[in-house]
Amino acid sequence: MAAPGSRNLWLIPAALLGAAILLLVLLQHLVGGPDLPDPEGPEPEEAALEAVRSAPADPFRYGGRTVAEVLRQVEPRTGWTDSGWSVRPLTEGRYRVERTYSRAEGGKRVYAFTVAADLDYVWPANGHARALMHRGPRSGS
Structure with a gap:
Protein backbone atom coordinates (compact mmCIF):
# COMPACT_ATOMS: atom_id res chain seq x y z
CA MET A 1 0.00 0.00 0.00
CA ALA A 2 1.23 3.50 -0.78
CA ALA A 3 2.40 5.82 1.92
CA PRO A 4 -0.10 8.43 2.99
CA GLY A 5 0.13 11.57 0.81
CA SER A 6 2.24 9.92 -1.92
CA ARG A 7 -0.66 10.07 -4.34
CA ASN A 8 -0.49 13.85 -4.38
CA LEU A 9 3.30 14.11 -4.94
CA TRP A 10 2.83 14.73 -8.67
CA LEU A 11 0.82 17.88 -7.91
CA ILE A 12 3.90 19.77 -6.66
CA PRO A 13 5.95 19.51 -9.93
CA ALA A 14 2.82 20.19 -12.00
CA ALA A 15 2.05 23.31 -9.98
CA LEU A 16 5.66 24.52 -10.29
CA LEU A 17 5.63 23.93 -14.05
CA GLY A 18 2.31 25.76 -14.43
CA ALA A 19 3.59 28.70 -12.37
CA ALA A 20 6.80 28.88 -14.45
CA ILE A 21 4.84 28.90 -17.72
CA LEU A 22 2.50 31.58 -16.41
CA LEU A 23 5.48 33.67 -15.29
CA LEU A 24 7.15 33.37 -18.72
CA VAL A 25 3.95 34.36 -20.53
CA LEU A 26 3.53 37.36 -18.22
CA LEU A 27 7.16 38.44 -18.74
CA GLN A 28 6.88 38.15 -22.51
CA HIS A 29 3.73 40.24 -22.45
CA LEU A 30 5.39 42.93 -20.31
CA VAL A 31 8.74 43.02 -22.11
CA GLY A 32 7.50 42.20 -25.59
CA GLY A 33 8.74 39.58 -27.98
CA PRO A 34 11.50 39.98 -30.55
CA ASP A 35 10.69 42.02 -33.63
CA LEU A 36 10.80 39.34 -36.28
CA PRO A 37 10.55 40.08 -39.99
CA ASP A 38 7.30 39.23 -41.71
CA PRO A 39 7.50 35.47 -42.36
CA GLU A 40 5.69 35.88 -45.66
CA GLY A 41 8.11 38.53 -46.90
CA PRO A 42 7.09 41.70 -48.71
CA GLU A 43 3.74 42.06 -50.41
CA PRO A 44 3.76 40.40 -53.86
CA GLU A 45 3.07 43.72 -55.62
CA GLU A 46 6.01 45.37 -53.86
CA ALA A 47 8.24 42.41 -54.73
CA ALA A 48 7.19 42.62 -58.40
CA LEU A 49 7.96 46.35 -58.43
CA GLU A 50 11.38 45.72 -56.90
CA ALA A 51 12.05 43.03 -59.54
CA VAL A 52 11.46 45.61 -62.29
CA ARG A 53 13.47 48.33 -60.57
CA SER A 54 16.47 46.02 -60.20
CA ALA A 55 16.18 44.43 -63.67
CA PRO A 56 19.17 45.14 -65.94
CA ALA A 57 18.74 47.71 -68.68
CA ASP A 58 20.40 47.37 -72.10
CA PRO A 59 24.08 46.79 -71.25
CA PHE A 60 25.31 48.27 -74.55
CA ARG A 61 23.51 51.57 -74.05
CA TYR A 62 23.39 51.87 -70.27
CA GLY A 63 26.49 49.99 -69.11
CA GLY A 64 24.97 47.53 -66.66
CA ARG A 65 22.69 49.95 -64.84
CA THR A 66 19.26 48.90 -63.63
CA VAL A 67 15.92 49.97 -65.08
CA ALA A 68 15.31 52.26 -62.08
CA GLU A 69 18.70 53.97 -62.46
CA VAL A 70 18.21 54.58 -66.17
CA LEU A 71 14.67 55.91 -65.76
CA ARG A 72 15.90 58.28 -63.05
CA GLN A 73 18.47 59.65 -65.52
CA VAL A 74 16.41 59.92 -68.71
CA GLU A 75 12.94 60.73 -67.37
CA PRO A 76 10.94 62.85 -66.95
CA ARG A 77 11.82 64.87 -69.98
CA THR A 78 11.22 68.62 -70.08
CA GLY A 79 7.50 69.36 -69.88
CA TRP A 80 6.63 65.87 -68.64
CA THR A 81 5.61 64.82 -65.13
CA ASP A 82 6.19 61.51 -63.41
CA SER A 83 2.92 59.77 -62.55
CA GLY A 84 4.74 57.01 -60.66
CA TRP A 85 4.70 53.23 -60.68
CA SER A 86 1.61 51.05 -60.84
CA VAL A 87 1.37 47.29 -60.31
CA ARG A 88 -1.52 45.01 -61.18
CA PRO A 89 -1.83 41.23 -61.15
CA LEU A 90 -2.17 39.30 -64.41
CA THR A 91 -3.15 35.70 -65.01
CA GLU A 92 -1.06 32.77 -63.77
CA GLY A 93 0.47 34.81 -60.92
CA ARG A 94 2.32 37.25 -63.18
CA ALA A 131 13.99 50.10 -76.08
CA LEU A 132 15.11 50.35 -72.46
CA MET A 133 15.87 46.63 -72.06
CA HIS A 134 17.10 45.81 -75.60
CA ARG A 135 19.75 43.09 -75.62
CA GLY A 136 22.57 42.95 -78.10
CA PRO A 137 24.02 45.50 -80.51
CA ARG A 138 21.59 47.58 -82.51
CA SER A 139 21.68 47.05 -86.24
CA GLY A 140 21.99 49.96 -88.64
CA SER A 141 23.28 52.44 -86.07
Whole structure:
Protein backbone atom coordinates (compact mmCIF):
# COMPACT_ATOMS: atom_id res chain seq x y z
CA MET A 1 0.00 0.00 0.00
CA ALA A 2 1.23 3.50 -0.78
CA ALA A 3 2.40 5.82 1.92
CA PRO A 4 -0.10 8.43 2.99
CA GLY A 5 0.13 11.57 0.81
CA SER A 6 2.24 9.92 -1.92
CA ARG A 7 -0.66 10.07 -4.34
CA ASN A 8 -0.49 13.85 -4.38
CA LEU A 9 3.30 14.11 -4.94
CA TRP A 10 2.83 14.73 -8.67
CA LEU A 11 0.82 17.88 -7.91
CA ILE A 12 3.90 19.77 -6.66
CA PRO A 13 5.95 19.51 -9.93
CA ALA A 14 2.82 20.19 -12.00
CA ALA A 15 2.05 23.31 -9.98
CA LEU A 16 5.66 24.52 -10.29
CA LEU A 17 5.63 23.93 -14.05
CA GLY A 18 2.31 25.76 -14.43
CA ALA A 19 3.59 28.70 -12.37
CA ALA A 20 6.80 28.88 -14.45
CA ILE A 21 4.84 28.90 -17.72
CA LEU A 22 2.50 31.58 -16.41
CA LEU A 23 5.48 33.67 -15.29
CA LEU A 24 7.15 33.37 -18.72
CA VAL A 25 3.95 34.36 -20.53
CA LEU A 26 3.53 37.36 -18.22
CA LEU A 27 7.16 38.44 -18.74
CA GLN A 28 6.88 38.15 -22.51
CA HIS A 29 3.73 40.24 -22.45
CA LEU A 30 5.39 42.93 -20.31
CA VAL A 31 8.74 43.02 -22.11
CA GLY A 32 7.50 42.20 -25.59
CA GLY A 33 8.74 39.58 -27.98
CA PRO A 34 11.50 39.98 -30.55
CA ASP A 35 10.69 42.02 -33.63
CA LEU A 36 10.80 39.34 -36.28
CA PRO A 37 10.55 40.08 -39.99
CA ASP A 38 7.30 39.23 -41.71
CA PRO A 39 7.50 35.47 -42.36
CA GLU A 40 5.69 35.88 -45.66
CA GLY A 41 8.11 38.53 -46.90
CA PRO A 42 7.09 41.70 -48.71
CA GLU A 43 3.74 42.06 -50.41
CA PRO A 44 3.76 40.40 -53.86
CA GLU A 45 3.07 43.72 -55.62
CA GLU A 46 6.01 45.37 -53.86
CA ALA A 47 8.24 42.41 -54.73
CA ALA A 48 7.19 42.62 -58.40
CA LEU A 49 7.96 46.35 -58.43
CA GLU A 50 11.38 45.72 -56.90
CA ALA A 51 12.05 43.03 -59.54
CA VAL A 52 11.46 45.61 -62.29
CA ARG A 53 13.47 48.33 -60.57
CA SER A 54 16.47 46.02 -60.20
CA ALA A 55 16.18 44.43 -63.67
CA PRO A 56 19.17 45.14 -65.94
CA ALA A 57 18.74 47.71 -68.68
CA ASP A 58 20.40 47.37 -72.10
CA PRO A 59 24.08 46.79 -71.25
CA PHE A 60 25.31 48.27 -74.55
CA ARG A 61 23.51 51.57 -74.05
CA TYR A 62 23.39 51.87 -70.27
CA GLY A 63 26.49 49.99 -69.11
CA GLY A 64 24.97 47.53 -66.66
CA ARG A 65 22.69 49.95 -64.84
CA THR A 66 19.26 48.90 -63.63
CA VAL A 67 15.92 49.97 -65.08
CA ALA A 68 15.31 52.26 -62.08
CA GLU A 69 18.70 53.97 -62.46
CA VAL A 70 18.21 54.58 -66.17
CA LEU A 71 14.67 55.91 -65.76
CA ARG A 72 15.90 58.28 -63.05
CA GLN A 73 18.47 59.65 -65.52
CA VAL A 74 16.41 59.92 -68.71
CA GLU A 75 12.94 60.73 -67.37
CA PRO A 76 10.94 62.85 -66.95
CA ARG A 77 11.82 64.87 -69.98
CA THR A 78 11.22 68.62 -70.08
CA GLY A 79 7.50 69.36 -69.88
CA TRP A 80 6.63 65.87 -68.64
CA THR A 81 5.61 64.82 -65.13
CA ASP A 82 6.19 61.51 -63.41
CA SER A 83 2.92 59.77 -62.55
CA GLY A 84 4.74 57.01 -60.66
CA TRP A 85 4.70 53.23 -60.68
CA SER A 86 1.61 51.05 -60.84
CA VAL A 87 1.37 47.29 -60.31
CA ARG A 88 -1.52 45.01 -61.18
CA PRO A 89 -1.83 41.23 -61.15
CA LEU A 90 -2.17 39.30 -64.41
CA THR A 91 -3.15 35.70 -65.01
CA GLU A 92 -1.06 32.77 -63.77
CA GLY A 93 0.47 34.81 -60.92
CA ARG A 94 2.32 37.25 -63.18
CA TYR A 95 2.32 41.03 -62.71
CA ARG A 96 2.19 44.07 -64.99
CA VAL A 97 4.34 46.92 -63.71
CA GLU A 98 4.12 50.30 -65.42
CA ARG A 99 5.89 53.63 -65.04
CA THR A 100 3.90 56.48 -66.56
CA TYR A 101 4.96 59.97 -67.58
CA SER A 102 2.40 62.52 -68.77
CA ARG A 103 2.41 65.91 -70.41
CA ALA A 104 0.01 68.80 -69.79
CA GLU A 105 -0.95 68.86 -73.49
CA GLY A 106 -2.30 65.33 -73.17
CA GLY A 107 0.69 63.18 -74.07
CA LYS A 108 1.43 60.01 -72.18
CA ARG A 109 4.48 57.73 -72.18
CA VAL A 110 4.28 54.35 -70.45
CA TYR A 111 7.08 51.89 -69.76
CA ALA A 112 5.31 48.54 -69.25
CA PHE A 113 6.95 45.37 -67.94
CA THR A 114 5.71 41.86 -67.23
CA VAL A 115 7.07 40.03 -64.19
CA ALA A 116 7.07 36.23 -63.92
CA ALA A 117 5.05 34.61 -61.14
CA ASP A 118 8.19 33.60 -59.24
CA LEU A 119 9.58 37.15 -59.68
CA ASP A 120 12.83 35.90 -61.22
CA TYR A 121 12.28 37.19 -64.75
CA VAL A 122 11.21 40.59 -66.11
CA TRP A 123 10.49 41.25 -69.77
CA PRO A 124 9.31 44.36 -71.62
CA ALA A 125 5.62 44.63 -72.47
CA ASN A 126 5.65 47.62 -74.83
CA GLY A 127 7.94 49.57 -77.16
CA HIS A 128 9.32 52.01 -74.58
CA ALA A 129 10.28 49.17 -72.25
CA ARG A 130 11.76 47.16 -75.15
CA ALA A 131 13.99 50.10 -76.08
CA LEU A 132 15.11 50.35 -72.46
CA MET A 133 15.87 46.63 -72.06
CA HIS A 134 17.10 45.81 -75.60
CA ARG A 135 19.75 43.09 -75.62
CA GLY A 136 22.57 42.95 -78.10
CA PRO A 137 24.02 45.50 -80.51
CA ARG A 138 21.59 47.58 -82.51
CA SER A 139 21.68 47.05 -86.24
CA GLY A 140 21.99 49.96 -88.64
CA SER A 141 23.28 52.44 -86.07
